Amino acid sequence: MADVFSLGFRAGFWRRAFSLIVDALVIGIPFQILVVWLYAATDGAVQVTGMYVGCHIVDQPKYALDPPPPKQSNFAKECRSSVIGLETSRTLVVGRAFREGSVTKTVSQNYSLDSDGQPRNALHLDWLEQLALLAYLITMEHRTGVTLGNYVFRIEVVSWKSPGSPGIPLLNSIIRQLSQWLGLVPIVAFGVYEFIAGGEFSFVFNEGWTIKSITLKSATNEVRVLLICLGLCVLWSLCNLILIVAKRDPLFDRLARVTVLRD
Incomplete structure (x- = not known):
């Protein structure tokens, strides 16, 4: 020593x-750039969380989701992850927000989406x-x-x-x-x-x-x-x-x- x-x-x-x-x-x-290509080439079958994640509120889906969203769900939002503006993942979040005392809590379920915004099974490579x-x-x-x-x-x-x-x-x-x-x-x-x-x-x-x-x-x-x-x-x-x-x-x-x- x-x-x-x-x-x-x-x-x-x-x-x-x-x-x-x-x-x-x-x-x-380099990994994010590779995933950008894979995401586009596989129509969202391969995804990874990018350097930027943006979410916006959407209407709750009318079609059935698997697994089912939380009971009495009262919100839905779509989140897109990207690198320099190129999409690497797309997720639908459906859940219920509620008050418990002075604290607002959230219960939610995530669903992977393809590039057209339709639910699909996806391999996440984070x-x-x-x-x-x-x-x-x-x-x-x-x-x-x-x-x-x-x-x-x-x-x-x-x-x-x-x-x-x-x-x-x-x-x-x-x-x-x-x-x-x-x-x-x-x-x-x-x-x-x-x-x-x-x-x-x-x-x-x-x-x-x-x-x-x-x-x-x-x-x-x-x-x-x-x-x-x-x-x-x-x-x-x-x-x-x-x-x-x-x-x-x-x-x-x-x-x-x-x-x-x-x-």
Whole structure:
């Protein structure tokens, strides 16, 4: 570790953040352009959320929808997602807005539409863009230790074991990227347990997936466990954020035995 410390100063929050934004654009812009073509070529069978989403109120449809919209629906709106004016997705939202105390709540159901505004089954590829970004980050850190965003903001990921060599071991790169999301593990584990146990999260949600009003006295054991899981997620994120702002190695970098240095 002494060699790592002697190489330079650690990258702070803003360099890391802006570097990630550049990398997201490097992957996101070509991906969005591809989806624009796929959306047009497949008549809306392939869709993805674009960089701009605009919605406008429409009349409630007279035809049957599958699955059925919420009971006593009182609004409908059509949302279009686009990139530089080119459509990448089109969605009909039908739902019910109502008052609960001083709060207005909404229950809704979304339906994918084709380019003519008719309901159709569609494959949504938002997850594929995130997967491509993850693969890009892992590959570039492994091969050179520098992504395009890192190059722009003059930072580099180096290995504790061989800080003078370009790139970091592949396993370390995978550990670094995945461990950033460790805080979500308790929440995901809790959700999987509830799903396997046949729970429908009725302790948190009303019918239509609106959130219940919960007090400490009325909280069930499931709610308490969920709050603990959320607390662990927030704690993990805060610990890493504080270390990065202080220009020290965050926990996920330490787990991967790497550090991020700036010129």
